[in-house]
Amino acid sequence: xxxxVLLTSLLTxxxxxxxxxxxxxxxxxxxxxxxxRLADGSVNLAAPAPKTHDGKPDLSxxxxxxxxxxxxxxxxxxxxxxxxxxxxxxxxxxxxxxxxKDDPSARCLPTGLPVRALLRxxxxxxxxxxxxxxxxxSRTTFRQILTDGRPLPKVIDWPAWQGFSIGRWDGDTFVxxxxxxxxxxxxxxxxxxATTALKLTERFRRRDFGHIDLEMIIDDPKxxxxxxxxxxxxxxxxxxxxxxxICEENNRDLPHMVGK
Amino acid sequence: xxxxxxxxxxxAFVLLxxxxxxxxxxxxxxxxxxxxxTLKGTITKxxxxxxxxxxxxxxxxxxxxxxxxxxxxxxxxxxxxxxxxTSLKAGDKVTITGSRAKDGSRTANATxxxxxxxxxxxxxxxxxxxxxxxNCTVGRR
Numbered sequence: 001x002x003x004x005v006l007l008t009s010l011l012t013x014x015x016x017x018x019x020x021x022x023x024x025x026x027x028x029x030x031x032x033x034x035x036x037r038l039a040d041g042s043v044n045l046a047a048p049a050p051k052t053h054d055g056k057p058d059l060s061x062x063x064x065x066x067x068x069x070x071x072x073x074x075x076x077x078x079x080x081x082x083x084x085x086x087x088x089x090x091x092x093x094x095x096x097x098x099x100x101k102d103d104p105s106a107r108c109l110p111t112g113l114p115v116r117a118l119l120r121x122x123x124x125x126x127x128x129x130x131x132x133x134x135x136x137x138s139r140t141t142f143r144q145i146l147t148d149g150r151p152l153p154k155v156i157d158w159p160a161w162q163g164f165s166i167g168r169w170d171g172d173t174f175v176x177x178x179x180x181x182x183x184x185x186x187x188x189x190x191x192x193x194a195t196t197a198l199k200l201t202e203r204f205r206r207r208d209f210g211h212i213d214l215e216m217i218i219d220d221p222k223x224x225x226x227x228x229x230x231x232x233x234x235x236x237x238x239x240x241x242x243x244x245x246i247c248e249e250n251n252r253d254l255p256h257m258v259g260k
Numbered sequence: 261x262x263x264x265x266x267x268x269x270x271x272a273f274v275l276l277x278x279x280x281x282x283x284x285x286x287x288x289x290x291x292x293x294x295x296x297x298t299l300k301g302t303i304t305k306x307x308x309x310x311x312x313x314x315x316x317x318x319x320x321x322x323x324x325x326x327x328x329x330x331x332x333x334x335x336x337x338x339x340x341x342x343x344x345x346t347s348l349k350a351g352d353k354v355t356i357t358g359s360r361a362k363d364g365s366r367t368a369n370a371t372x373x374x375x376x377x378x379x380x381x382x383x384x385x386x387x388x389x390x391x392x393x394x395n396c397t398v399g400r401r
Contacts, residue, residue: 028339099288106285108311120337137336189286243336247284250309253331257289258363 032238036209043238045210052127057172057206059125059132062242063234069118071190075230088193088223095191098259103186106257108247110161111138113178113200114216114230115188121245122237132167132174137242145176156180159196176202187218195222210236284311284334291369295360299328299368303352308335308345313383315348315370317356328366330356332373332383341382352376356383372396 036047050058069075073082084092095102105111117123121137130148135141145167152166159182167176183195201217212234219227287293301319304327313332318325332338335345348354355374361367370383380396 100286101289103286103289106289108284121334240340243339245310245334245336247311249311250307250314251284251311252314252329253285253290253312256361256363256365256367257285259289260362 028240028243030239030241032240035238043210043236045208045236047209049206049208054129056169057174058127059174059204059206059212060127062122062124062237062240063212064120064122064237065118066233066235067118068120069230069232070115070188072114072188072192072230073190075118075232077229077231080228082192083225083228085221085223085225088220091193091223092191095186095193100186100189100191101257101259103189103191104184105186105189106253108139108251110141110185111189112185112187112192112194113143113162113202114218115186116141117202117214117216117234118188118232122240122242124242132176135242137245139247140245152177152179156196159183161185163198163200170203172205174204176200176204178202192218193223194218194220197222287369290361290363291359292362293359296357297360297368298355298357299330300355301325301328301353303348303350303354305350306345306348310334310336313338315356315373317354326366328368330358330368330370332370338381338383343381347381348373348375358383 032043036044038044052058076082082092100106111119116136116138119138123137124135126133126135130146132145132147134143134145136143141162143162143165145165147167150166153164156164156179159180161182161184163178163181165176165178167174169175178200179198181194181196181198181200183198185194186192187194198218198220201219203215203217205213207213214232214234215229216232217227217229218224299317299319301317303315304318305314305316307314311334313335315330315332317328317330319328320326333341335343353376356368356370357372357374358368358370361369372380373383374380374396
């Protein structure tokens, strides 16, 4: 009798450890702890933006552009246009003429930073003292934004696909400056070009819990006659996680990419 | 009903075709949005892979069974749309609507997949927030 009770108790205990509906095994769909929620359980996007210990807005979280943009022209302010130099216009027109078939991105090489913030795959910002990291789901890539007070390197002895990034606060806006690009990535899929002269400035402002207003300023005097800005609204993504994206796994498109 | 549905479906294609580009590569470099295709047949293989999912489907063409390769959206995007790696399996009888490849091969880009139970899944990554509506056309969230 005693052994039956013991066995039943053990079984009950064991059953309690098992997930009842598989939900505890979820990755995408697991409720994000510690975020403001409405009575119906959904995230309260209008709640105040959280702050870090030093009183600055905390940008940490998973973010997705409110709308996907593959042509940066769609993210200009109304009435603005892309201020090409003749060289910039020539390269852009060539890329449009063959429908961007030579985009390095189609070969699983890095996308440009402007378009990477505007894709249909989210990114995770991790803000810690002296460092902010952006983990992009797209291509399982990351960027380090150093906030330890160092300046941008004066001499770029090894230009990089993603350049080198430093960040500072301008009031409640996190300002990221990036230089040292190798000039190989296209700014977007339409084919806006950039060179090693590119300087990118990103201004992140978390206006409430659920939204970051992002301005990206593209300054490349070889391709554009003046700095120009694109704008995006990033929306907080609750109850999800970044998923793996190994671009090289099964890239079957190239033989079919005839262009015209 | 069919007479109504077809223009609706074509309308959806045209709407999507304007500046339609997909996540990993330029849509227009590979596919022709003005050449829609409907493939009704049996799934032979599913590749739940990056940068795109690929579905292979046997369809009848002129009395012969031929195999088409159909590109779907990135698995990450499809997963968040509700797809799972097992949503579509070899042997499933489905209808896929999409666009033909420009190179003339039996290759297409999928927009919608009508599943064996009649429900439709949005299969592309074209445009933001595309989603399948109840009547198997592409809507907007």
